[in-house]
Amino acid sequence: MRRKLVWALAGLLLGAPAWAAAPSEGPAPIRVGFICPFTGGSADFGTAARLGAELAVSEVNQAGGYLGRPLELVARDDKSNPDEGRKIAEELVQGKKADFTIGFCNSGVALKSLEVFQNAHHLLMIPVATGTALTAQFPPASSFIFRVSPRDALQAAFLVDEVQRRSLNKVAVFADKTGYGEGGLKDVERFLAQKSLKPVYVARFDLGTASLTAQMREAKAAGAEAIIAYTVGPEMGMLAQSRAEAGVNADLLGPWTLALRSAEDRGGKALEGAAMVQTIVPDTTLERRTSFIARLHRLRGKEPLGSLMAAAQSYDAVYLMLGALFQTQGHAEGEALKNALEHLNRPYSGVVTTYDQPFSPSDHDAISANMLWLATWRRGELHFFYPEDARKATVIQRKPGAAH
Structure with a gap:
């Protein structure tokens, strides 16, 4: 009953979506891998993406985490370097330092690492990189690669x-x-x-x-x-x-x-x-976006925001993964998360859009042309x-x- 209530309120609570609001026990954190560039020429949108993810994780943890388990953002700087990105992917996946990963801002960096996630059946949600090939390299029916950014x-x-x-x-x-x-x-x-x-x-x-x-x-x-x-x-x-x-x-x-x-x-x-x-332009017409921008501003302080779009998509990515966790009852194995994302049973009212069945077994791209x-x-x-x-x-x- 509590889980149904959590899902029912998810689209109404803006500051802390209700997917996160359920007290329970079990202190072991859910480790969220996060890979983007925080230094170098792409640091502007990589840092913005991290801020969006940090905001979502903070909100979830303030609301009690996932059934009492806090989310832990395991953030790594790929420096916009494909070799560094591959090294980090292997660290998070093969070293079992993340339960699932939200990652990649640069398409070329992502392309070199995709097989690491695919071969290990480790769920990867791409929040920023837009290269068309990223969700086409493996057939969606067998792929563990999902994306919430608009493909090129x-x-x-x-x-x-x-x-x-x-x-x-x-x-x-x-x-x-x-x-x-x-x-x-x-x-x-x-x-x-x-x-x-x-x-x-x-x-x-x-x-x-x-x-x-x-x-x-x-x-x-x-x-x-x-x-x-x-x-x-x-x-x-x-x-x-x-x-x-x-x-x-x-x-x-x-x-x-x-x-x-x-x-x-x-x-x-x-x-x-x-x-x-x-996918998002600063405006004051939608309360959820206005509220998100205000909360993001408080988090970043005087630090300039490199990309509102990167921040918003990363924020939504965290909550989509949280929704999948509720659907799998906390199982973070790749197969379970993949199936949940492909058959999400409740919409999530996000910042970029309302994610209503954003994925399917034949489509792992959440953004469609009408959202541009x-x-x-x-x-x-x-x-x-x-x-x-x-x-x-x-x-x-x-x-x-x-x-x-």
């Missing part, structure tokens, strides 16, 4: 549709040489081809490149009307500066990483009007690009096909 195939299709919405057919693509950039480039090219288009110019570059002004001039000479960029925050800012220095007027669009605070820190005014894909918004930089802050989206966002977007 969704974002690339969204961006190509946006370019056509603006009646721009000459597209240049700037992609870094990481696994993330490679995957994004392939996705963009694929969706352009579906509209009988191909990039008029493609530039590849290493992370840490100081300037791409010459390449921007070449894109301008090729007639580019729009630039789609696939890279991380600092390089997004560098691209915006290079576009301004080259006198390029082509619209600048990108996936979610164009909204990272490090992009604005480096790009400044050159980013004004640039547009990107987001176009955001833009205006005077150093993120806003909805289209006013009508701000109005639409007041209605929770549920995954198509979910029962409600």
